[in-house]
Amino acid sequence: MRHHLVFALSALLFMAVVATTSLAQTAAPQAAPADRARSAALFAKIATVLEHPRCLNCHTSTDFPRQGDDRHQHIMQVKRGTDGGGHPALRCTTCHGKSNSPSGVPGNDPWRLAPLTMKWEGLSVGEICRSLTDPNRGNMTLPQLVHHLGEDRLVGWAWNPGVDLDGKPRQQPPLTRPQLMAVVTEWIATGAACPA
Ligand code: HEC
Numbered sequence: 001m002r003h004h005l006v007f008a009l010s011a012l013l014f015m016a017v018v019a020t021t022s023l024a025q026t027a028a029p030q031a032a033p034a035d036r037a038r039s040a041a042l043f044a045k046i047a048t049v050l051e052h053p054r055c056l057n058c059h060t061s062t063d064f065p066r067q068g069d070d071r072h073q074h075i076m077q078v079k080r081g082t083d084g085g086g087h088p089a090l091r092c093t094t095c096h097g098k099s100n101s102p103s104g105v106p107g108n109d110p111w112r113l114a115p116l117t118m119k120w121e122g123l124s125v126g127e128i129c130r131s132l133t134d135p136n137r138g139n140m141t142l143p144q145l146v147h148h149l150g151e152d153r154l155v156g157w158a159w160n161p162g163v164d165l166d167g168k169p170r171q172q173p174p175l176t177r178p179q180l181m182a183v184v185t186e187w188i189a190t191g192a193a194c195p196a
């Protein structure tokens, strides 16, 4: 009898805790539905940059990099290797220097593929967003993400991509870097929501 009472009481207590926790979650400041919709729309704008070939060619879901605006497989059977820097016999840095070569080989330091945990190729815009914001993936926190997008040299290469093997200037992402950062700031201020 006594046992039943203790059980009933702890069950009640548990329910109260659950109720309080979910109340606290609904009361989060970024939860306004209008803001969430706007925030998700802002991410779609950010994604026009993330999905541009200058970014996607290194954020592949394959075991090789891609090249060009048509994102064809990298020449010479180049593979990502264990660290994204190529197989021991054919490292990226065999051909890619610290800066663009006038001969058409792009360069920056350290030239390598993004790890597969940061792949975007083949993902929907919502999936890319959740991959960036999910703390369980062990990628970047929001402040680290802002720093990376705004300051990282490899990211910056996309706005200084040099010429291809035919001497044609490579295309740049649809937003300038300052334009991108303005949208990123607004996306975070509105709650960093993801599209469905
Ligand atoms: C030459 C290859 C290369 C190019 C080009 C490149 N990236 Fe990356 N990217 C990387 C690597 C390598 C990492 C992993 C960085 C690290 O671990 O510090 C990375 C990581 C990232 C991350 C962190 C992802 C996460 O899940 O935490 C973001 C965001 C990012 N890059 C944005 C971009 C954007 C935007 C562009 C184009 C404007 C771009 N990158 C172009 C190689 C590249």
Ligand code: HEC
Binding pocket: 053, 054, 055, 057, 058, 065, 066, 067, 068, 069, 074, 076, 078, 079, 080, 081, 084, 085, 086, 087, 090, 091, 092, 093, 094, 095, 096, 104, 105, 106, 111, 112, 113, 163, 164, 165, 170
């Ligand atoms: C044998 C030399 C060689 C090796 C090794 C090599 N690359 Fe390249 N890479 C090139 C050349 C040449 C181009 C330019 C091709 C063009 O513009 O048509 C290029 C272009 C690229 C591009 C295309 C940029 C763009 O947006 O069009 C990426 C990304 C790239 N390489 C990544 C890598 C990565 C990552 C590695 C190592 C895993 C690597 N490469 C290893 C020679 C090499």
